[in-house]
Amino acid sequence: MNKDYPIFVSLRIFALVLAQVFICSKLHFFGFVSPMIYVIFLYLYPTHRDRHLLLTAGFVTGLILDIFLDSLALHTICLTIMCYIRPRIMRFTFGLNFEQKTFRIHKTPAQHRFTFLYLSILIHHFIYFSLEALDPSMFVWILKKVLWTSVASFVLSVLVLALFSSKKS
Amino acid sequence: MRRILNFFLGNTVRLLFWFYILIALGLSAQNQMYFSAAYLNTSNRITGSTHGFFNGISRYFSLQSENDFLQQQNRVLQQQLAQLPYPPDSLYKTKKNFSYISGEIIKNSFTAKDNYLTLSLGAEDSVSPDMGVVNEKGIIGIITHSGKKFSRVQSILNSQSRINAKIKGSDFFGGLVWDGKLPNVVQLIDVPNLAQISVGDTIVSGGMSAIFPDQLPIGTIKNFELTQAKDYYLISVRLFNDMQNIGRVYVIENQLRTAIEDIENQSNE
Numbered sequence: 001m002n003k004d005y006p007i008f009v010s011l012r013i014f015a016l017v018l019a020q021v022f023i024c025s026k027l028h029f030f031g032f033v034s035p036m037i038y039v040i041f042l043y044l045y046p047t048h049r050d051r052h053l054l055l056t057a058g059f060v061t062g063l064i065l066d067i068f069l070d071s072l073a074l075h076t077i078c079l080t081i082m083c084y085i086r087p088r089i090m091r092f093t094f095g096l097n098f099e100q101k102t103f104r105i106h107k108t109p110a111q112h113r114f115t116f117l118y119l120s121i122l123i124h125h126f127i128y129f130s131l132e133a134l135d136p137s138m139f140v141w142i143l144k145k146v147l148w149t150s151v152a153s154f155v156l157s158v159l160v161l162a163l164f165s166s167k168k169s
Numbered sequence: 170m171r172r173i174l175n176f177f178l179g180n181t182v183r184l185l186f187w188f189y190i191l192i193a194l195g196l197s198a199q200n201q202m203y204f205s206a207a208y209l210n211t212s213n214r215i216t217g218s219t220h221g222f223f224n225g226i227s228r229y230f231s232l233q234s235e236n237d238f239l240q241q242q243n244r245v246l247q248q249q250l251a252q253l254p255y256p257p258d259s260l261y262k263t264k265k266n267f268s269y270i271s272g273e274i275i276k277n278s279f280t281a282k283d284n285y286l287t288l289s290l291g292a293e294d295s296v297s298p299d300m301g302v303v304n305e306k307g308i309i310g311i312i313t314h315s316g317k318k319f320s321r322v323q324s325i326l327n328s329q330s331r332i333n334a335k336i337k338g339s340d341f342f343g344g345l346v347w348d349g350k351l352p353n354v355v356q357l358i359d360v361p362n363l364a365q366i367s368v369g370d371t372i373v374s375g376g377m378s379a380i381f382p383d384q385l386p387i388g389t390i391k392n393f394e395l396t397q398a399k400d401y402y403l404i405s406v407r408l409f410n411d412m413q414n415i416g417r418v419y420v421i422e423n424q425l426r427t428a429i430e431d432i433e434n435q436s437n438e
Contacts, residue, residue: 022223025278026227028279028280028413031280031352031413032280032352033280034280051182052181052182052185055182055185055186055189056185056189059189059192059193062193063193063196066196067213067216068216068219068220069278070276070278070285070287070321071281072196072197072283073193073194073196073197074197076189076192076193076196077190077193077194077197080186080189080190080193081190084182084186132281132282132283133282133349138349141349141350
Protein backbone atom coordinates (compact mmCIF):
# COMPACT_ATOMS: atom_id res chain seq x y z
CA MET A 1 0.00 0.00 0.00
CA ASN A 2 1.28 3.47 -0.86
CA LYS A 3 2.49 5.20 2.31
CA ASP A 4 2.05 8.62 0.69
CA TYR A 5 -1.77 8.51 0.83
CA PRO A 6 -3.08 11.57 2.70
CA ILE A 7 -4.65 9.39 5.40
CA PHE A 8 -1.29 7.77 6.25
CA VAL A 9 0.51 11.11 6.15
CA SER A 10 -2.11 12.60 8.51
CA LEU A 11 -1.85 9.64 10.88
CA ARG A 12 1.94 9.96 11.03
CA ILE A 13 1.69 13.69 11.74
CA PHE A 14 -0.91 13.03 14.45
CA ALA A 15 1.35 10.41 16.07
CA LEU A 16 4.27 12.87 15.94
CA VAL A 17 2.24 15.58 17.67
CA LEU A 18 1.17 13.13 20.40
CA ALA A 19 4.76 11.95 20.90
CA GLN A 20 6.00 15.54 21.09
CA VAL A 21 3.35 16.77 23.53
CA PHE A 22 3.16 13.82 25.89
CA ILE A 23 6.65 12.34 25.76
CA CYS A 24 9.35 14.62 24.35
CA SER A 25 8.16 17.83 26.01
CA LYS A 26 8.30 16.05 29.35
CA LEU A 27 11.90 14.95 28.83
CA HIS A 28 14.45 17.36 30.28
CA PHE A 29 17.97 16.11 29.67
CA PHE A 30 20.50 17.91 31.92
CA GLY A 31 17.57 19.96 33.22
CA PHE A 32 17.31 22.20 30.15
CA VAL A 33 17.20 20.08 26.98
CA SER A 34 13.73 19.17 25.68
CA PRO A 35 14.06 17.44 22.31
CA MET A 36 11.73 18.44 19.47
CA ILE A 37 11.20 15.40 17.31
CA TYR A 38 8.27 16.79 15.36
CA VAL A 39 10.78 18.29 12.90
CA ILE A 40 10.84 14.84 11.24
CA PHE A 41 7.53 16.00 9.81
CA LEU A 42 9.73 17.62 7.12
CA TYR A 43 11.39 14.28 6.49
CA LEU A 44 8.23 12.18 6.42
CA TYR A 45 6.06 14.48 4.30
CA PRO A 46 5.97 13.30 0.66
CA THR A 47 8.49 15.16 -1.48
CA HIS A 48 6.70 16.39 -4.58
CA ARG A 49 3.27 16.99 -3.04
CA ASP A 50 1.57 20.36 -3.60
CA ARG A 51 3.48 23.07 -1.66
CA HIS A 52 0.27 24.81 -0.57
CA LEU A 53 -0.76 21.61 1.17
CA LEU A 54 2.67 21.29 2.80
CA LEU A 55 2.48 24.87 4.12
CA THR A 56 -1.05 24.31 5.43
CA ALA A 57 -0.08 21.01 7.08
CA GLY A 58 2.93 22.70 8.72
CA PHE A 59 0.83 25.63 9.93
CA VAL A 60 -1.90 23.41 11.41
CA THR A 61 0.61 21.03 13.06
CA GLY A 62 2.46 23.98 14.60
CA LEU A 63 -0.78 25.50 15.84
CA ILE A 64 -1.86 22.25 17.55
CA LEU A 65 1.55 22.02 19.22
CA ASP A 66 1.28 25.63 20.41
CA ILE A 67 -2.17 25.04 21.85
CA PHE A 68 -0.93 22.09 23.87
CA LEU A 69 2.44 23.52 24.86
CA ASP A 70 1.52 27.18 25.58
CA SER A 71 4.33 28.32 23.33
CA LEU A 72 2.93 31.62 21.97
CA ALA A 73 2.68 30.49 18.31
CA LEU A 74 6.43 29.80 18.17
CA HIS A 75 6.01 26.28 16.79
CA THR A 76 3.56 27.59 14.18
CA ILE A 77 6.00 30.23 12.94
CA CYS A 78 8.99 27.85 12.89
CA LEU A 79 7.22 24.98 11.16
CA THR A 80 5.64 27.28 8.55
CA ILE A 81 9.06 28.79 7.77
CA MET A 82 10.64 25.31 7.61
CA CYS A 83 7.92 24.06 5.25
CA TYR A 84 8.51 27.09 3.04
CA ILE A 85 12.27 26.57 2.82
CA ARG A 86 12.17 22.75 2.73
CA PRO A 87 12.67 22.52 -1.07
CA ARG A 88 15.81 24.69 -0.78
CA ILE A 89 17.26 22.55 2.01
CA MET A 90 16.47 19.43 -0.04
CA ARG A 91 18.07 20.89 -3.16
CA PHE A 92 21.14 21.80 -1.10
CA THR A 93 21.38 18.31 0.45
CA PHE A 94 20.35 16.00 -2.38
CA GLY A 95 21.50 18.10 -5.35
CA LEU A 96 20.06 17.34 -8.78
CA ASN A 97 18.47 14.06 -7.65
CA PHE A 98 15.82 16.10 -5.89
CA GLU A 99 14.59 17.57 -9.20
CA GLN A 100 13.59 14.17 -10.54
CA LYS A 101 9.95 13.18 -10.22
CA THR A 102 10.94 9.69 -9.08
CA PHE A 103 12.92 11.07 -6.13
CA ARG A 104 12.08 9.35 -2.83
CA ILE A 105 13.86 10.43 0.34
CA HIS A 106 14.11 6.91 1.79
CA LYS A 107 15.91 5.69 -1.34
CA THR A 108 18.79 8.17 -0.97
CA PRO A 109 22.10 7.33 0.80
CA ALA A 110 21.97 7.40 4.61
CA GLN A 111 24.53 10.21 4.93
CA HIS A 112 22.39 12.46 2.70
CA ARG A 113 19.27 11.68 4.70
CA PHE A 114 20.99 12.36 8.02
CA THR A 115 22.51 15.59 6.67
CA PHE A 116 19.06 16.74 5.59
CA LEU A 117 17.54 15.79 8.93
CA TYR A 118 20.24 17.45 11.05
CA LEU A 119 20.31 20.58 8.88
CA SER A 120 16.51 20.90 9.17
CA ILE A 121 16.66 20.41 12.95
CA LEU A 122 19.52 22.91 13.29
CA ILE A 123 17.77 25.65 11.25
CA HIS A 124 14.44 24.99 13.00
CA HIS A 125 15.99 25.16 16.48
CA PHE A 126 17.95 28.30 15.63
CA ILE A 127 14.77 30.08 14.49
CA TYR A 128 12.82 28.73 17.48
CA PHE A 129 15.26 29.78 20.21
CA SER A 130 16.06 33.13 18.54
CA LEU A 131 12.34 33.97 18.47
CA GLU A 132 11.93 32.71 22.02
CA ALA A 133 14.77 34.85 23.37
CA LEU A 134 14.16 37.85 21.04
CA ASP A 135 17.17 39.50 22.63
CA PRO A 136 20.65 39.79 21.00
CA SER A 137 22.31 39.80 24.44
CA MET A 138 21.16 36.19 24.89
CA PHE A 139 23.13 34.99 21.86
CA VAL A 140 25.28 32.59 23.91
CA TRP A 141 22.15 31.14 25.55
CA ILE A 142 20.61 30.67 22.09
CA LEU A 143 23.71 28.90 20.75
CA LYS A 144 23.92 26.64 23.81
CA LYS A 145 20.25 25.70 23.55
CA VAL A 146 20.46 25.15 19.76
CA LEU A 147 23.55 22.96 20.05
CA TRP A 148 22.38 20.66 22.85
CA THR A 149 18.73 20.48 21.86
CA SER A 150 19.57 19.78 18.21
CA VAL A 151 21.82 16.87 19.19
CA ALA A 152 19.09 15.42 21.45
CA SER A 153 16.39 15.98 18.79
CA PHE A 154 18.55 14.40 16.09
CA VAL A 155 19.40 11.28 18.11
CA LEU A 156 15.77 10.76 19.13
CA SER A 157 14.52 11.42 15.59
CA VAL A 158 16.92 8.86 14.12
CA LEU A 159 15.79 6.33 16.73
CA VAL A 160 12.12 7.01 15.98
CA LEU A 161 12.72 6.72 12.22
CA ALA A 162 14.69 3.48 12.69
CA LEU A 163 11.99 2.06 14.94
CA PHE A 164 9.17 2.72 12.50
CA SER A 165 11.09 2.04 9.32
CA SER A 166 9.65 -0.86 7.34
CA LYS A 167 12.90 -1.50 5.48
CA LYS A 168 14.16 -5.05 5.91
CA SER A 169 17.92 -5.49 5.88
CA MET B 170 -4.88 44.43 -14.11
CA ARG B 171 -3.66 41.33 -15.89
CA ARG B 172 -0.18 41.90 -14.44
CA ILE B 173 -1.53 42.13 -10.92
CA LEU B 174 -3.53 38.97 -11.50
CA ASN B 175 -0.47 37.21 -12.92
CA PHE B 176 1.59 38.31 -9.94
CA PHE B 177 -0.91 36.81 -7.50
CA LEU B 178 -1.31 33.61 -9.53
CA GLY B 179 2.44 33.19 -9.90
CA ASN B 180 3.23 33.73 -6.22
CA THR B 181 0.49 31.79 -4.46
CA VAL B 182 2.95 29.78 -2.32
CA ARG B 183 4.78 32.91 -1.17
CA LEU B 184 1.52 34.74 -0.46
CA LEU B 185 0.13 31.77 1.46
CA PHE B 186 3.36 31.60 3.46
CA TRP B 187 3.14 35.29 4.46
CA PHE B 188 -0.55 34.89 5.21
CA TYR B 189 0.18 32.05 7.68
CA ILE B 190 3.14 33.91 9.19
CA LEU B 191 0.98 37.00 9.77
CA ILE B 192 -1.73 34.90 11.45
CA ALA B 193 0.91 33.27 13.67
CA LEU B 194 2.47 36.62 14.59
CA GLY B 195 -0.98 37.97 15.38
CA LEU B 196 -1.72 35.05 17.69
CA SER B 197 1.66 35.44 19.35
CA ALA B 198 1.16 39.17 19.93
CA GLN B 199 -2.34 38.58 21.29
CA ASN B 200 -0.99 36.10 23.77
CA GLN B 201 1.93 38.33 24.78
CA MET B 202 -0.43 41.18 25.49
CA TYR B 203 -2.41 39.02 27.88
CA PHE B 204 -5.67 39.14 25.93
CA SER B 205 -5.07 35.44 25.65
CA ALA B 206 -7.69 33.68 23.62
CA ALA B 207 -9.17 30.77 25.54
CA TYR B 208 -8.54 28.39 22.66
CA LEU B 209 -4.81 29.05 22.49
CA ASN B 210 -3.64 27.75 25.82
CA THR B 211 -3.85 24.71 28.01
CA SER B 212 -6.56 26.14 30.28
CA ASN B 213 -8.86 25.11 27.46
CA ARG B 214 -11.13 22.19 28.37
CA ILE B 215 -9.87 19.76 25.70
CA THR B 216 -6.15 20.38 26.15
CA GLY B 217 -6.50 20.63 29.93
CA SER B 218 -8.37 17.33 30.14
CA THR B 219 -5.81 15.58 27.92
CA HIS B 220 -2.92 16.84 30.05
CA GLY B 221 -4.91 15.84 33.15
CA PHE B 222 -5.40 12.32 31.82
CA PHE B 223 -1.71 11.75 31.07
CA ASN B 224 -0.69 13.45 34.30
CA GLY B 225 -2.99 11.05 36.17
CA ILE B 226 -1.15 8.10 34.66
CA SER B 227 2.31 9.43 35.47
CA ARG B 228 1.29 10.43 39.03
CA TYR B 229 0.16 6.86 39.62
CA PHE B 230 3.78 5.74 39.48
CA SER B 231 4.89 8.21 42.15
CA LEU B 232 2.18 7.31 44.70
CA GLN B 233 4.72 5.94 47.17
CA SER B 234 6.80 9.13 47.30
CA GLU B 235 3.61 11.21 47.39
CA ASN B 236 2.44 9.16 50.36
CA ASP B 237 5.74 9.61 52.19
CA PHE B 238 5.63 13.34 51.53
CA LEU B 239 2.05 13.64 52.85
CA GLN B 240 2.93 11.73 56.00
CA GLN B 241 5.89 13.99 56.60
CA GLN B 242 3.81 17.10 55.98
CA ASN B 243 1.10 15.79 58.28
CA ARG B 244 3.66 15.32 61.04
CA VAL B 245 5.00 18.85 60.61
CA LEU B 246 1.47 20.30 60.64
CA GLN B 247 0.52 18.36 63.77
CA GLN B 248 3.61 19.71 65.51
CA GLN B 249 2.67 23.24 64.45
CA LEU B 250 -0.92 22.66 65.58
CA ALA B 251 0.26 21.67 69.04
CA GLN B 252 2.21 24.93 69.34
CA LEU B 253 -0.56 27.22 68.08
CA PRO B 254 -1.50 30.04 70.43
CA TYR B 255 -4.98 30.40 68.86
CA PRO B 256 -7.79 27.83 68.36
CA PRO B 257 -7.44 25.29 65.50
CA ASP B 258 -10.65 26.44 63.80
CA SER B 259 -8.79 29.53 62.54
CA LEU B 260 -6.32 27.34 60.64
CA TYR B 261 -7.84 27.83 57.22
CA LYS B 262 -7.89 31.57 57.35
CA THR B 263 -4.82 33.60 58.15
CA LYS B 264 -4.98 36.93 59.95
CA LYS B 265 -4.81 38.80 56.65
CA ASN B 266 -7.85 37.14 55.10
CA PHE B 267 -6.01 34.88 52.69
CA SER B 268 -7.74 31.59 51.99
CA TYR B 269 -6.20 28.57 50.29
CA ILE B 270 -7.64 26.27 47.60
CA SER B 271 -5.84 22.97 47.01
CA GLY B 272 -5.07 21.85 43.45
CA GLU B 273 -2.56 20.11 41.26
CA ILE B 274 -0.18 21.17 38.48
CA ILE B 275 -0.95 18.92 35.49
CA LYS B 276 1.45 20.45 32.99
CA ASN B 277 4.80 21.89 33.93
CA SER B 278 7.48 23.57 31.84
CA PHE B 279 10.75 25.14 32.93
CA THR B 280 13.07 24.92 29.92
CA ALA B 281 11.54 27.78 27.93
CA LYS B 282 12.24 31.46 28.53
CA ASP B 283 8.56 32.09 29.31
CA ASN B 284 7.17 29.18 31.25
CA TYR B 285 3.51 28.50 31.92
CA LEU B 286 1.93 25.80 34.06
CA THR B 287 -1.54 24.30 33.84
CA LEU B 288 -3.53 24.02 37.05
CA SER B 289 -6.35 21.54 37.69
CA LEU B 290 -8.62 24.29 39.06
CA GLY B 291 -10.79 26.72 37.13
CA ALA B 292 -13.55 29.28 37.48
CA GLU B 293 -15.83 26.49 38.79
CA ASP B 294 -13.49 26.23 41.80
CA SER B 295 -13.58 30.02 42.39
CA VAL B 296 -10.16 30.47 40.83
CA SER B 297 -9.66 33.68 38.86
CA PRO B 298 -6.76 35.60 37.25
CA ASP B 299 -4.24 37.40 39.47
CA MET B 300 -4.42 34.84 42.27
CA GLY B 301 -1.13 33.52 43.63
CA VAL B 302 -0.02 29.87 43.44
CA VAL B 303 2.25 28.42 46.12
CA ASN B 304 3.23 25.11 47.65
CA GLU B 305 4.73 24.27 51.03
CA LYS B 306 8.21 25.28 49.81
CA GLY B 307 7.30 28.66 48.41
CA ILE B 308 5.95 30.77 45.57
CA ILE B 309 5.25 29.11 42.18
CA GLY B 310 3.50 31.75 40.08
CA ILE B 311 0.42 33.82 39.35
CA ILE B 312 -2.74 32.79 37.48
CA THR B 313 -3.09 34.64 34.18
CA HIS B 314 -6.10 32.96 32.67
CA SER B 315 -8.75 30.72 34.13
CA GLY B 316 -11.04 28.53 32.07
CA LYS B 317 -14.04 26.65 33.41
CA LYS B 318 -12.10 23.69 34.78
CA PHE B 319 -8.41 24.60 34.30
CA SER B 320 -6.19 27.62 34.73
CA ARG B 321 -2.95 28.83 33.26
CA VAL B 322 -0.26 29.90 35.68
CA GLN B 323 2.59 32.23 34.77
CA SER B 324 5.54 30.59 36.50
CA ILE B 325 8.14 32.63 38.40
CA LEU B 326 10.41 31.17 35.70
CA ASN B 327 8.98 33.60 33.14
CA SER B 328 10.61 36.73 31.75
CA GLN B 329 7.34 38.66 32.31
CA SER B 330 7.17 37.79 36.03
CA ARG B 331 8.03 40.38 38.65
CA ILE B 332 7.10 39.49 42.22
CA ASN B 333 7.58 41.68 45.25
CA ALA B 334 10.11 40.13 47.66
CA LYS B 335 12.33 41.15 50.55
CA ILE B 336 15.20 39.96 52.69
CA LYS B 337 13.81 38.17 55.73
CA GLY B 338 14.07 40.19 58.91
CA SER B 339 14.51 43.51 57.10
CA ASP B 340 12.35 45.96 55.18
CA PHE B 341 14.47 46.16 52.03
CA PHE B 342 12.21 45.22 49.13
CA GLY B 343 13.01 44.29 45.55
CA GLY B 344 11.51 42.67 42.46
CA LEU B 345 11.96 38.98 41.77
CA VAL B 346 12.70 38.34 38.08
CA TRP B 347 14.18 35.48 36.02
CA ASP B 348 17.01 35.74 33.49
CA GLY B 349 15.97 32.53 31.69
CA LYS B 350 19.13 30.58 32.49
CA LEU B 351 18.90 28.17 35.45
CA PRO B 352 15.53 26.76 36.57
CA ASN B 353 16.51 26.85 40.26
CA VAL B 354 18.00 30.37 40.38
CA VAL B 355 16.06 33.65 40.09
CA GLN B 356 17.21 37.25 40.52
CA LEU B 357 16.19 39.83 43.09
CA ILE B 358 16.72 43.32 41.70
CA ASP B 359 16.33 46.90 42.94
CA VAL B 360 17.39 46.17 46.53
CA PRO B 361 19.09 49.39 47.79
CA ASN B 362 22.80 49.18 48.63
CA LEU B 363 22.02 50.18 52.24
CA ALA B 364 20.75 46.65 52.91
CA GLN B 365 23.02 44.43 54.97
CA ILE B 366 23.05 41.11 53.12
CA SER B 367 25.17 38.00 53.03
CA VAL B 368 25.19 34.70 51.15
CA GLY B 369 22.67 32.26 52.63
CA ASP B 370 20.18 34.92 53.82
CA THR B 371 16.54 33.96 53.28
CA ILE B 372 14.34 35.77 50.74
CA VAL B 373 10.60 35.90 51.43
CA SER B 374 7.58 37.50 49.76
CA GLY B 375 7.25 41.19 50.47
CA GLY B 376 3.50 41.38 51.01
CA MET B 377 3.33 44.70 49.12
CA SER B 378 0.90 43.28 46.55
CA ALA B 379 -2.59 41.95 47.05
CA ILE B 380 -1.57 38.60 45.50
CA PHE B 381 0.77 36.96 48.03
CA PRO B 382 0.76 37.28 51.80
CA ASP B 383 3.84 38.49 53.63
CA GLN B 384 6.72 36.15 54.61
CA LEU B 385 6.11 33.29 52.15
CA PRO B 386 9.43 31.46 51.62
CA ILE B 387 11.18 31.90 48.25
CA GLY B 388 14.85 30.92 48.55
CA THR B 389 18.29 31.83 49.85
CA ILE B 390 20.92 34.24 48.54
CA LYS B 391 23.37 32.37 46.29
CA ASN B 392 25.55 35.37 45.47
CA PHE B 393 25.19 39.11 44.94
CA GLU B 394 26.86 42.11 43.35
CA LEU B 395 26.27 45.85 43.02
CA THR B 396 24.88 47.21 39.76
CA GLN B 397 27.06 49.44 37.56
CA ALA B 398 25.69 52.59 39.18
CA LYS B 399 26.56 51.02 42.60
CA ASP B 400 23.21 52.01 44.08
CA TYR B 401 21.34 48.70 43.93
CA TYR B 402 22.16 45.04 44.50
CA LEU B 403 21.65 42.32 41.91
CA ILE B 404 21.04 39.21 43.99
CA SER B 405 20.95 35.62 42.72
CA VAL B 406 18.44 33.60 44.72
CA ARG B 407 18.51 29.81 44.92
CA LEU B 408 14.86 28.68 45.12
CA PHE B 409 13.61 26.40 47.89
CA ASN B 410 11.20 24.94 45.37
CA ASP B 411 12.22 22.36 42.82
CA MET B 412 10.46 23.92 39.85
CA GLN B 413 11.17 20.80 37.80
CA ASN B 414 8.97 18.69 40.03
CA ILE B 415 5.76 20.35 41.15
CA GLY B 416 2.68 18.37 42.13
CA ARG B 417 0.22 19.59 44.75
CA VAL B 418 -0.17 23.35 45.08
CA TYR B 419 -2.39 25.91 46.79
CA VAL B 420 -4.11 28.86 45.17
CA ILE B 421 -4.21 31.90 47.41
CA GLU B 422 -7.31 34.01 47.41
CA ASN B 423 -7.12 37.42 49.04
CA GLN B 424 -10.62 38.14 50.24
CA LEU B 425 -9.81 41.80 50.74
CA ARG B 426 -8.36 42.26 47.26
CA THR B 427 -11.30 44.10 45.76
CA ALA B 428 -11.37 46.45 48.72
CA ILE B 429 -7.60 47.09 48.42
CA GLU B 430 -7.80 47.69 44.67
CA ASP B 431 -10.77 50.03 45.08
CA ILE B 432 -8.91 52.20 47.56
CA GLU B 433 -5.78 52.17 45.38
CA ASN B 434 -7.76 53.18 42.29
CA GLN B 435 -9.44 55.99 44.19
CA SER B 436 -6.10 57.37 45.35
CA ASN B 437 -4.74 57.13 41.77
CA GLU B 438 -7.62 59.22 40.48
